[in-house]
Amino acid sequence: MRRALAGALGMLALQLPFAPARASDLYTIDNNFSRPDTRDRYTRQLLQAALDASSAQFGPYQLRTSPLAMERDRLMQEMVKGTLVNLSAQITSVEWEQKLIPIRIPLDKGLSGYRVSLIDRRHQAQFDAVRTLEQLKRIPLGAGRQWSSTAVFQQAGFPVALGNSTPGLHSMLAADRFRHFPRGMEEAVFELMVHGPAFPELALERGFAIYMPLPRYFFVSPGQARLAERLEYGLRALIADGRFDQMFHEFYDAMIERVGLRKRRLFKLDNPLLTPQTPLSNKAYWYDPFEHR
Structure with missing residues (x-):
């Protein structure tokens, strides 16, 4: 009797649909994220908040830091390969946007x-x-x-x-x-x-x-479109519920006051090197501290 029951249960298990565990999305971020200055602490916190906000849609993720510190040109070369590092936050350039996947949401609302x-x-x-x-x-x-x-x-x-x-x-x-x-x-x-x-x-x-208009974006290695899609989804979720602006002001309001930015003479430069895809017309993406003095 027991053998028959065990056999029946075994056959039932074979007939049930198998749901494999969802693999974690692996982000290997550049070594700059380990620096102690304010900008990189803010960007790391924003990154984790965006990935957390995308977890219900995309599942688990892992964050690693590349062990190698690299200057910008070498970093881009390694980003293209996507082995040692596949995610970085950088001031944009035409070359970076051509060779990598840019997420065109200015991380510090253009304050760079x-x-x-x-x-x-x-x-x-x-x-x-x-x-x-x-x-x-x-x-x-x-x-x-x-x-x-x-x-x-x-x-x-x-x-x-x-x-x-x-x-x-x-x-x-x-x-x-x-x-x-x-x-x-x-x-x-x-x-x-x-x-x-x-x-x-x-x-x-x-x-x-x-x-000068000089947006700082997240960049993802080519061939890893899912990682870029997930990160953009998370950033847009943070913008929609107000957490993006909240984090920005928590990190940067005191810095703006500390350097007395609003009291300074401002000299503006054009940036003819921006790509046509730069979202200059989306006012929600940019912050003008001189509007608030």
């Missing part, structure tokens, strides 16, 4: 485009005298060879001293190879703390800011 400058404090009077963009263009600045903002400065006619790395550019600034080093707000505050001990005259310039 607002630049304040690190200077030798002994040159502050030179910047106090600047009242027009043409006057500012006569003063040499420093920028990275591989940065999207560098091409914008060059196209606009600024004299640009090129460096291979952020620490190298700080050494060049200390040696008076150029007069100011435009940085994103959170980069400027963080780097002032890090590089100030070696260069006591390092300071945040007090009077002006530069703005």
Whole structure:
């Protein structure tokens, strides 16, 4: 009797539909996410919130961090392969949008485009005298060879001293190879703390800011469209329920006040290097701090 019952149960099990466990989506993020500055802490939190918001639709996920720190050009090459790293948050460029899958939602609502400058404090009077963009263009600045903002400065006619790395550019600034080093707000505050001990005259310039449309997107390796689709779905869910804006203001309102952005003279640059797909007309994606002063 028991053998017959066991056999019947076995046959029933074979007839039941089998639902395999859903595999986790694996995101290997670039090493920059392990840096302690505000921008990368914010982006990591936003990423996890977006993936959590997509879990009901897409299932489980895993997040790993690539063990290798890479400069931007090498990172893009590895992103194309998609083995060591398949996800990064970067200021956009035509090449990145062509070779990778961009998720065209500006992660910091375009705040990356607002630049304040690190200077030798002994040159502050030179910047106090600047009242027009043409006057500012006569003063040499420093920028990275591989940065999207560098091409914008060059196209606009600024004299640009090129460096291979952020620490190298700080050494060049200390040696008076150029007069100011435009940085994103959170980069400027963080780097002032890090590089100030070696260069006591390092300071945040007090009077002006530069703005260029310069969105920072998530990029996903080609051939991994599901990962991009899932991340975009999660970001849109955060926008729809207000959590995106809430996280943005929690991270950036204090930073905007700390650098006195709204009190600065603002010089605006066009960015002719943006792709036609840039969502400039979607006002929900962008934040203008000067509307709120």
